[in-house]
Amino acid sequence: TISNRVMRVSCFLKKYRITNLLDEADKRSLKFVDKVVDAYTDEELKALFAAATEQERLIFQLFLGSGCREAEVANATWRDVNFSDKTFVVHNKPKRGFRPKDKAERRIPLPDALIDALKGWRKTHKDSIYLFPNELGRPNGHLLRMLKNVAKRAGLNCGECFDVGVHKQQSCLTAPVCGKFELHKFRRSFATFHHEHGVPARTIQFWLGHENLETTLRYLEISDARSEQSRKWVNASFAELIS
Numbered sequence: 001t002i003s004n005r006v007m008r009v010s011c012f013l014k015k016y017r018i019t020n021l022l023d024e025a026d027k028r029s030l031k032f033v034d035k036v037v038d039a040y041t042d043e044e045l046k047a048l049f050a051a052a053t054e055q056e057r058l059i060f061q062l063f064l065g066s067g068c069r070e071a072e073v074a075n076a077t078w079r080d081v082n083f084s085d086k087t088f089v090v091h092n093k094p095k096r097g098f099r100p101k102d103k104a105e106r107r108i109p110l111p112d113a114l115i116d117a118l119k120g121w122r123k124t125h126k127d128s129i130y131l132f133p134n135e136l137g138r139p140n141g142h143l144l145r146m147l148k149n150v151a152k153r154a155g156l157n158c159g160e161c162f163d164v165g166v167h168k169q170q171s172c173l174t175a176p177v178c179g180k181f182e183l184h185k186f187r188r189s190f191a192t193f194h195h196e197h198g199v200p201a202r203t204i205q206f207w208l209g210h211e212n213l214e215t216t217l218r219y220l221e222i223s224d225a226r227s228e229q230s231r232k233w234v235n236a237s238f239a240e241l242i243s
Contacts, residue, residue: 003030039189039222040064044156048147051154056146058117059132062088063183065114067190067208069101070183074139076131078122086115090209098139101209108207144183145176152176191219196227 006022007030013021022030040048045064049057063073066088075098080089088108090100100106110118121131134140151157152175162169163177172178191204205216224230 006030037188037218037221038185039192039219040185045189047154047156048150052150055121055132056150058121059143060147060150060186061114061117062131063186064189065110066108067187068108069187069209070143071098072100073132073183074141074143077129078131081110081115081118081131083115083119086110086112102211104209106206106209147181147183148176148178151178151181156181188219188222191216192223192226195220195223 010021013019045060048060052060059073062068062076066073068076068088068090072090075093075096076088077091077093077096080091081087082089086109088110090106090108092099092103092105118131125131128137130137130139132140132143134142140146152172157172157176157178158180159171159173161177161179162171163175163179170177187208191208194204194207195201201213201216201220204220205213208216208219210216
C-alpha cells in the first residue's frame, strides 16, 4: 500500500516536472515481498481457544465466524447482532466515528454455536453498547496485543521472529510478539473453511466485503493447497522418488 501510494504521488509530480525526489535508498525501502496468503489450522485454533479466557475466546470466535476486519469487531455493538436470523451486520456508525471499508454495509450469517455464546455474553453485559469494550466503555484498540498474548500462553509461537521494542529486540521465544499471529489471518481462515465446505466464491466475496473477486480468490489459495486433491497430486508425482 505504501509503495503504491508513493508511486502514484511520484507520477502526479512528474507530470509537473517535479522529479528525483527519491534517492536509491528510498526506492529500495519501498520494495516489498508479495507474501503467501496463510490461514490458521484447526490445531492452532483449538489451542488458541483452549488457552483463552471466556472473553478472549468469544472475540476470536467472532473474528473467525464472521470474517470481519479488526475495526469491525472492535466497533461491534449489540445492534449489529440479529439473534432472530442469526446474522451479524456491519453497520455504518458515523456518529460513533466508524464507517465500513468501501462504504458498504453487509450481512453475514453466524454459526448457531456462536450466536448462543453471544446470547450468554449479553446476559452478563447488558449495560454495554459495544460487544467487547475497553475499561472506558469504548472500542477496544488492543485486540492484536490480546491475540499475541494468548498465542504465547498457548505455546504456539514459532520461535523464529522478533520485534523491535522500545528498549531492545524481543524474540517470540520469550515475548508475545510472534508474527504468525495476526487478526487478519482469522479473515483468511473464514474464507478458507467456507471454501472447503462448498460455499461459492461469490458468496464468500460478499460476506467478506471484497470489492473485487480477485482479492477473495487470493484468500482461497491456501484452501486449494491443503486439499485432498493436492495431496493426491504431489504424492503421485513423487511416489517413486521420495519414500
